Amino acid sequence: METKEFYDKTAEKYDSRHTNYMLSYMRKAEEELIKKYVFGKTLDIGCGTGHHLNLVNAIGLDVSLPMLNEAKNKNCTKLVQGSAEDLPFPDKSFDTILCIFTVLNLCDINKAVNEMKRVLKTDGRIIISVTSVWERGNKMLKKKLFRNPQPCRKKMRIEGFRLNFHAFTKEEFISLFRDFKKEYFKGIFIVQNPWWGWHREFSKWEKIKLRADKFQFLNSAARVYLAVFRKTQ
Ligand SMILES: C[S@@+](CC[C@H](N)C(=O)[O-])C[C@H]1O[C@@H](n2cnc3c(N)ncnc32)[C@H](O)[C@@H]1O
Incomplete structure (x- = not known):
């Protein structure tokens, strides 16, 4: 499993x-939502290095042990x-279930969603964000503006x-989540110049370029959907 x-x-x-x-706007939006909607016993699926665990007293689950070790270094203990496809x-x-920042984009979606629904109590909430089909650069965005965008399965090379x-x-x-009540929905653009997803350290020159590109946000923007769904039955 790569x-x-x-x-x-x-x-x-x-x-x-x-x-x-580039990501701070998205993080701020996530945090505001978490503060407003989280209640009771909470599970963070794909908690990664525990970015949200210290905001709420949640149990963090992740497939990667090294990611959980990073969370442990931040004094997160319930790991x-x-x-996500087979929740223990x-x-x-x-x-409450959190599933934030591309976790669902990487999973076997139907299995993961069924598992979330299974472990959630009636009246419980799912706070979730996913990357949308609009995540490509300017050319792709222009193309999509004139076509009906379709879901996209792809290999992301990193x-x-x-x-x-x-x-x-x-x-x-x-x-x-059609069987749930939609309590909140927002599409947010985040700027991901120069290469979203390449996950490497930026050189000095690239950092300068990043600052210069700050206001040309359509150069390489991504749309993230951020939502809260409540289980009504
Ligand atoms: C982009 S990170 C997001 C981490 C954290 N939620 C955040 O907002 O920073 C995606 C995380 O999902 C985890 N992940 C990917 N597939 C998973 C799966 N099938 N089950 C559980 N965790 C998974 C990865 O190990 C990684 O920690």
């Missing part, structure tokens, strides 16, 4: 790669290694790893 291998190998660098002004918890055991990646249309994402 996704796990990728995160195993790059866990130490994850935080430095994902702490930048479980496991897969009984039915209806959580009030540092020699080929990760299965599924980019969502809005309709497809919402329909995954």
